[in-house]
Amino acid sequence: xxxxxxxxxxxxxxxxxxxxxxxxxxxxxxxxxxxxxxxxxxxxxxxxxxxxxxxxxxxxxxxxxxxxxxxxxxxxxxxxxxxxxxxxxxxxxxxxxxxxxxxxxxxxxxxxxxx
Numbered sequence: 001x002x003x004x005x006x007x008x009x010x011x012x013x014x015x016x017x018x019x020x021x022x023x024x025x026x027x028x029x030x031x032x033x034x035x036x037x038x039x040x041x042x043x044x045x046x047x048x049x050x051x052x053x054x055x056x057x058x059x060x061x062x063x064x065x066x067x068x069x070x071x072x073x074x075x076x077x078x079x080x081x082x083x084x085x086x087x088x089x090x091x092x093x094x095x096x097x098x099x100x101x102x103x104x105x106x107x108x109x110x111x112x113x114x115x
Contacts, residue, residue, distance in 0.1 A: 035084050037061045038077040042095065047109045051102035054078070078103055 020036040022029045031039065041060045045052045052060070054074025059066045061077070082091040096106040105112075 029085060031081075031084055034061075034077065035081045038081045042103060042105045043112050045103075046105040046107065047112060049109070051098060051104045053102040056102065 020031050020033060022031055022036070022039060038057060038061065041052065041057055052074075054071040054077075055066050055069045057074035057077055058064070058069040058071075062069065078095060078097075082095055085091040085094065093106060095103060097103050
């Protein structure tokens with residue numbers, strides 16, 4: 001498995017769990033719980049240098065076995081998260097999809113912080 005190179009889309013990502021707040025660089029996003037959960041699993045995967053498929057994302061969020069999850073549901077979570085983050089260019093750079101591997105945040109894992 002190869003480690004992705006960090007992009008310049010985000011140099012800081014902070015999560016405040018109790019308020020579902022996410023800070024990317026100097027921008028604050030108040031996300032719905034389901035979107036916050038999607039971003040949280042992406043952050044955790046990034047810290048482990050892992051890619052997640054739509055099925056993996058759905059299994060991690062719902063706690064269901066992978067065999068009971070649907071790829072399309074996880075992909076829809078990513079689409080909604082990207083839409084919620086706004087600017088299509090920035091959100092596409094932030095949440096990268098690598099064919100055959102899955103989704104990953106394209107930020108350096110050292111800039112992810114949970115407060």
